Each structure stands twice: as structure tokens, then as C-alpha cells.
Amino acid sequence: MFGGGRKNEKPSDAIKPENAPKKGGGGSVTGFDPEGLERAAKAARELDGSRNASAAIELIKSQEATKQHEHAAKRAEMDAYAQQTRAQNIEREAEEARKTLDAQTQHERHRAEYMDELERKRQVDMLNAQKYMQEEQLKKQEEMVARQEEMRRKTADHEAALRTKTELAKAKAEADGRIRQERENHDLIVAKLKAEAIEKRDTVLKGIADAGKMVGEGLQTYLDDTTKLRNTAFTVTGIAVGVYTARTSIGIAGRFVESRLGKPSLVRETSRFTASQLVREPVKTFKHTFGIGRSETDALNGIVLENSLESQLRKIAVSTANTKKNRAPFRHLLLHGPPGTGKTMFARGLAQHSGLDYAVLTGGDIAPLGRDAVTELHKLFDWAKTSRKGLLLFVDEADAFLQSRETTKISEDQRNALNAFLFRTGTESDQFMMVYASNQPSQFDPAIMDRIDEMVEFGLPSTEERRKMIAMYIDKYLLKPPTWAKAVQTEDIGEVEIEKVVQETEGFSGRAISKLAIAWQAAAYGTEGAVLDKATFFQTVEQHKRSMSTKEVWLKDAEFRAEQLTIDA
Structure with missing residues (x-):
């Protein structure tokens, strides 16, 4: 491995564990193997005597340093993992706390809703109880009033019965008294009536005789006077002619006045x-x-x-x-x-x-x-x-x-x-x-x-005629109304808006355009200051168009029904 070791040195001896037991099962009672220590000492002596001893030491140092760096990296990794774990724990704890808070909030809300429902139910029960008490009280009052009314009616009936009985008794007593009186005075009453009848007959006969005598004498005197007879005839004839002439003249004059100054019933205007x-x-x-x-x-x-x-x-x-x-x-x-x-x-x-x-x-x-x-x-x-x-x-x-x-x-x-x-x-x-x-x-x-x-x-008016009509009626009803009417103030209504109305009123008659202008005036008078804005201006047009469409549908239905009636006839 180092290039300068001894040839008879076995590699397996260098990597044996220090505490490996001896072959053959030998060893100390405490489990310590001295052979390993000896081999290590021996290897150290051989390494010191080797030419590559310094290089081996440096290599060992570098290996040791590398291991230390690796251990430091692992330690840093472990620290980062620990920090990440702590952060996750903190986040988990925060999530658990948030869930706990939400659960508490939900619980409090449910509790508040339940308490509110209980309170409302209590209020409803209280109102129902009050209503029941009021109804019971009202029922008792009605029963009391009914009893009082019944007592009053019975009292009135009793008083009426007593009054009727009293009146009947009084009338019976008066009748009995009159009958008894008439029976007692019958002869006197008959004698008195006979005397009055005789006196009245004599008076009437004497009056008739006097009147006949007076009329006869007057008629005889009148018939003997021919002048009075002639004047009477002329007077009666003149009165008859005057009455007839007056009636005829009045009729002729009435017909003349009616024909000149009257108006026939057929004339509307x-x-x-x-x-x-x-x-x-x-x-x-x-x-x-x-x-x-x-x-x-x-x-x-x-x-x-x-x-x-x-x-x-x-x-x-x-x-x-x-x-x-x-x-x-x-x-x-x-x-x-x-x-x-x-x-x-x-x-x-x-x-x-x-x-x-x-x-x-x-x-x-x-x-x-x-x-x-x-x-x-x-x-x-x-x-x-x-x-x-x-x-x-x-x-x-x-x-x-x-x-x-x-x-x-x-x-x-x-x-x-x-x-x-x-x-x-x-x-x-x-x-x-x-x-x-x-x-x-x-x-x-x-x-x-x-x-x-x-x-x-x-x-029906064309586009040009509608343009002239709209301008004329706007001037007549909005801008320059009669002296007793208030002029209308227009807002954001110019030639462009009027031209749009001209295009939208296709199919309008002159009367319909006149009514449209009057509707504009009425809409303006419905505001403070008599102001007609653009929105109201066009809304009125749309309303009139819908009204005209509805009328056309009605007219078509009426024409169809008339045709059906004609066909059936």
C-alpha cells in the first residue's frame, strides 16, 4: 500500500480489530487482547523505520482531516435537519393552535347561535303567552259585554212588555169609559145629530134657491141685451185667434232661431x-x-x-x-x-x-x-x-x-x-x-x-316630415309653450339625439309624434324645475313604441275576430 513496507508483512494484520480474540480461543479473563496492542506497536515501529513513513503520516492526517470534514458536514446536515424539524414542529404546533382556535371559535359561534335561538324561542314563547293572555282577557271582556248586552236586552224587553201592558190597560180603560159614556148619552147625541142635519139641509136648499134665482135673473138680462151678446162673441173669437196665432208664431220663430243659431245634434264641433x-x-x-x-x-x-x-x-x-x-x-x-x-x-x-x-x-x-x-x-x-x-x-x-x-x-x-x-x-x-x-x-x-x-x-310621414314635426312639436310644447305654461329645460339633448329619435319613430303618425312631445312635456313637469334629460327623453320614446306595438296587436286581433264573425255569418 505504501510502496516501502516489508515484503513479509501481511495486509490482513493491519486491518484486524484491536480487540479481536486470539486464535485458538485464548484470551484474558477480562476480554483484553494484548496481541493486538503488540501488533500495533510493531506496526508503528515498522512504520517509523519505513521510507514512506512521513508520507503515510500525511496521508493519515489528510484522511483524518477528510473524515473530520465529513463529520462536520454530517454535523451541519444534522443541525440543518434539526432546525428543519424544529421549524416543522413550530409550524405543526402553529397549525394545531390555529385549528384549536378555529374549533374554539366554531364552538363559541355555535354556542352563541344556540343561546340566541334559545333567547328567540323564549321571546316567542313569551309573546305567545302574552298573546294568549290578551286573547283570554279579550274573550272574557267580550263575554262580559255579551252578558251585559243580554241583561240590557232582557231589561229593555221587560220594560217594553210592562209599557205595552200598561198602554193596553190604559187603552182598554179609556175605551170602556168612552163606550159607557156613549151608552149613557146615546139619546142626547142622536137628537143633536138630527137637529144639525135638518138645519144643514134647510141652509143648502135655501142657498140653491137663491143662486138659481140670481143666475136666472142675470141670464135673462144678458139674453135680452143684443149688444152684450155681440161683444162677447167678438171677444171670444179674438182670444181664440190670438192664442192660435201666438202658438204658430212661437213655433215658427223657434224653428227659425234653431235653424239659424242652434246646432243639430249630429254636429260634434x-x-x-x-x-x-x-x-x-x-x-x-x-x-x-x-x-x-x-x-x-x-x-x-x-x-x-x-x-x-x-x-x-x-x-x-x-x-x-x-x-x-x-x-x-x-x-x-x-x-x-x-x-x-x-x-x-x-x-x-x-x-x-x-x-x-x-x-x-x-x-x-x-x-x-x-x-x-x-x-x-x-x-x-x-x-x-x-x-x-x-x-x-x-x-x-x-x-x-x-x-x-x-x-x-x-x-x-x-x-x-x-x-x-x-x-x-x-x-x-x-x-x-x-x-x-x-x-x-x-x-x-x-x-x-x-x-x-x-x-x-x-x-305616414317619411323621415324628413318626421324631422320637421319633431322640431315643430319640441318648439311648441317644450321650448316655447303658451304663456301660461312653463318652458322645459333640456339637458344633453341636441341634434344627434333628435336625429336618433327621428330614426326610431318610423311608422309614427303626426298625431303619435304630437302625443310623444306632450309625453316629454309631462315627464319634464314631473321633475323639480321642469328638466328633461337624455335618459328620460329616450325612455319616453321606448314606452310609446311599446304602446304602439300593443295597440297594433289588439287591432289585428279585433280584425281577425271580425273576419271570423263575417265568415260565420
């Missing part, structure tokens, strides 16, 4: 003044009747329409005005289209522009009149002919009255009313002008279609 208006506003009535201070107005004032339709209506307005000036026969119009597109507004504007009076009636008012419909229609046309300026008679919902007699089942009264209407409108007239409005003109009777000179279709 008119620009002509009635008798009550004449009494209330005589000056205004006089100016209106004779056209004093009236300025010509635009027939399309406040109406937004498509350009071609506006041009057609302006031509009609000019033609009607010139027809009135020249006293030529008027042409009758049919305005048809969806509701709320401006038909009624144009009819009023046409009448004002042309200087005509106007009257509005609806077709639905005719059928309920029954047999009186014919009379009322004649009164209407007689009244129309009395207008000094001419009358524009606007029939709204005309299809409800002027339906075809061939394809529609109508009653006999409606048929007679339609015939009367056709009779009064059969010839051209320079006294009145007929303007019909209908959503379903295809249902008109052919004779009515023959009396229509011009038809105008009013459609």
Missing part, C-alpha cells in the same frame, strides 16, 4: 256660433257672422306633409276659395289614409282659408239614432243651407255610416238614413261642401263614390 254663444259673446258673434276683422289663414298652417301632397292640397285650398268667391258649386273631397295623418286639421284649415264655416260629425253617431236618423240628417242639411258664408261639412269615420248596401248587412233604419243622405247630396250645391275622411274607403257605397269629385291620400 262647428265654427258657427250658437244661441248661447250669442248671449255670452254678442260682439264676437257679430264680427264672426259678418266677417269683420277676419284675416285669411294658410290652409296648411301647422301641418307637415310630403311635398307633392302639400302642393295638391294647396291647389285644392285655392280652388275652394275661388269657388266661394265666384259662388260656383263646390267639389266634394275624400281624404283617406291612416289615423292621425292630418285629415281633420286640413279640413278645418281649408274652411278657414276659404272663408267657410265648418262642422264636424262622425259616422258612428248615425246608427244609434235608429228611426230618428233620417229626421236628424234633414235637420243637418237644412241647417247647413242657412249659413251665410257657406258650410264645409266634414264627415269623420265616414265608412262607419256610408258602407255599401250590397256587400254589408245593415239595418233598415241605416238603409233609410243612407238613402236620405244620398238624396241631400245628389246634386251640386254652392251652399255646402262635403269632405269625407276614412281609413277604409273601399267599404263606401258606390253611390257615395260617385258623389266624390277628388280623392287625396294621406300617408
Whole structure:
């Protein structure tokens, strides 16, 4: 191993344990082997005598140092393991402490919940007990009141029975007294009655005789005087003629006043003044009747329409005005289209522009009149002919009255009313002008279609018309309302928002847009300071769109039911 040892040296001797026993089973009694010590001494002497003794020592030192380093590393590893173990123990102890704390907290919480449940149960039991006591007390009070009421009722019944018994006894006593008195005074009473009857008969007979004598003498004197007879005849005749003349004159005057100042029952609205208006506003009535201070107005004032339709209506307005000036026969119009597109507004504007009076009636008012419909229609046309300026008679919902007699089942009264209407409108007239409005003109009777000179279709407003209408109604109801109304303050509402509303209101009629603007005004008046913000602005639009959708569904259902009824019929 060292390169310089002795050749006869056995390696096995160097690595034998020092305390190994001798071969052959020898050894000391104490177990100490001296041979090992001797061999070690011998090896040490041989090592000292060897040439590589110093190198061996250094090698042993280095081995020893290496072992010491290894032992130090193991010791450090053991220390680190011990520290890790201590840290794990500390962490485990902390985890156990945390679990213990959580368990304690959970226990305390359960305990608190249990105590709270017990307290609530105790409170409930206490309340139930109090309620039971109150109910028992109330029941006892009710029983006491019932007993008192029963006692009072029995007392009242007893008092009433006593009072009745007393009254009966009193009445019986009084009756017995009167009977006894009458029996005792019977002869005197009979004698007195006979005397009174004789005296009354003599008085009446004497009065009759005196009256007859006086009447006979007066009649004889009157018949003998021929002058009185003649004057009496003239007086009676004059009174009869006066009464008849007064009644006839009053009837004629009443019909005249009614035709001039009254209003037929079929007319819903008119620009002509009635008798009550004449009494209330005589000056205004006089100016209106004779056209004093009236300025010509635009027939399309406040109406937004498509350009071609506006041009057609302006031509009609000019033609009607010139027809009135020249006293030529008027042409009758049919305005048809969806509701709320401006038909009624144009009819009023046409009448004002042309200087005509106007009257509005609806077709639905005719059928309920029954047999009186014919009379009322004649009164209407007689009244129309009395207008000094001419009358524009606007029939709204005309299809409800002027339906075809061939394809529609109508009653006999409606048929007679339609015939009367056709009779009064059969010839051209320079006294009145007929303007019909209908959503379903295809249902008109052919004779009515023959009396229509011009038809105008009013459609739903397009994008440009809706833009103008929205701007006009915002200005009318929000920004510049009448003097008695408060202006609305708008927040974050500009051209972009208005343009968005224009796009979202597709399918809206002019009336629907007007109602939308009024809804904006109402929403603003519902806030402090009358403020309309952007959110409310668009929410109102959405609400109106939902309402319109619901109405369309209802209308479709109604049309479907009507079709089913028609098919079943």
C-alpha cells in the first residue's frame, strides 16, 4: 500500500480489530487482547523505520482531516435537519393552535347561535303567552259585554212588555169609559145629530134657491141685451185667434232661431256660433257672422306633409276659395289614409282659408239614432243651407255610416238614413261642401263614390316630415309653450339625439309624434324645475313604441275576430 513496507508483512494484520480474540480461543479473563496492542506497536515501529513513513503520516492526517470534514458536514446536515424539524414542529404546533382556535371559535359561534335561538324561542314563547293572555282577557271582556248586552236586552224587553201592558190597560180603560159614556148619552147625541142635519139641509136648499134665482135673473138680462151678446162673441173669437196665432208664431220663430243659431245634434264641433254663444259673446258673434276683422289663414298652417301632397292640397285650398268667391258649386273631397295623418286639421284649415264655416260629425253617431236618423240628417242639411258664408261639412269615420248596401248587412233604419243622405247630396250645391275622411274607403257605397269629385291620400310621414314635426312639436310644447305654461329645460339633448329619435319613430303618425312631445312635456313637469334629460327623453320614446306595438296587436286581433264573425255569418 505504501510502496516501502516489508515484503513479509501481511495486509490482513493491519486491518484486524484491536480487540479481536486470539486464535485458538485464548484470551484474558477480562476480554483484553494484548496481541493486538503488540501488533500495533510493531506496526508503528515498522512504520517509523519505513521510507514512506512521513508520507503515510500525511496521508493519515489528510484522511483524518477528510473524515473530520465529513463529520462536520454530517454535523451541519444534522443541525440543518434539526432546525428543519424544529421549524416543522413550530409550524405543526402553529397549525394545531390555529385549528384549536378555529374549533374554539366554531364552538363559541355555535354556542352563541344556540343561546340566541334559545333567547328567540323564549321571546316567542313569551309573546305567545302574552298573546294568549290578551286573547283570554279579550274573550272574557267580550263575554262580559255579551252578558251585559243580554241583561240590557232582557231589561229593555221587560220594560217594553210592562209599557205595552200598561198602554193596553190604559187603552182598554179609556175605551170602556168612552163606550159607557156613549151608552149613557146615546139619546142626547142622536137628537143633536138630527137637529144639525135638518138645519144643514134647510141652509143648502135655501142657498140653491137663491143662486138659481140670481143666475136666472142675470141670464135673462144678458139674453135680452143684443149688444152684450155681440161683444162677447167678438171677444171670444179674438182670444181664440190670438192664442192660435201666438202658438204658430212661437213655433215658427223657434224653428227659425234653431235653424239659424242652434246646432243639430249630429254636429260634434262647428265654427258657427250658437244661441248661447250669442248671449255670452254678442260682439264676437257679430264680427264672426259678418266677417269683420277676419284675416285669411294658410290652409296648411301647422301641418307637415310630403311635398307633392302639400302642393295638391294647396291647389285644392285655392280652388275652394275661388269657388266661394265666384259662388260656383263646390267639389266634394275624400281624404283617406291612416289615423292621425292630418285629415281633420286640413279640413278645418281649408274652411278657414276659404272663408267657410265648418262642422264636424262622425259616422258612428248615425246608427244609434235608429228611426230618428233620417229626421236628424234633414235637420243637418237644412241647417247647413242657412249659413251665410257657406258650410264645409266634414264627415269623420265616414265608412262607419256610408258602407255599401250590397256587400254589408245593415239595418233598415241605416238603409233609410243612407238613402236620405244620398238624396241631400245628389246634386251640386254652392251652399255646402262635403269632405269625407276614412281609413277604409273601399267599404263606401258606390253611390257615395260617385258623389266624390277628388280623392287625396294621406300617408305616414317619411323621415324628413318626421324631422320637421319633431322640431315643430319640441318648439311648441317644450321650448316655447303658451304663456301660461312653463318652458322645459333640456339637458344633453341636441341634434344627434333628435336625429336618433327621428330614426326610431318610423311608422309614427303626426298625431303619435304630437302625443310623444306632450309625453316629454309631462315627464319634464314631473321633475323639480321642469328638466328633461337624455335618459328620460329616450325612455319616453321606448314606452310609446311599446304602446304602439300593443295597440297594433289588439287591432289585428279585433280584425281577425271580425273576419271570423263575417265568415260565420
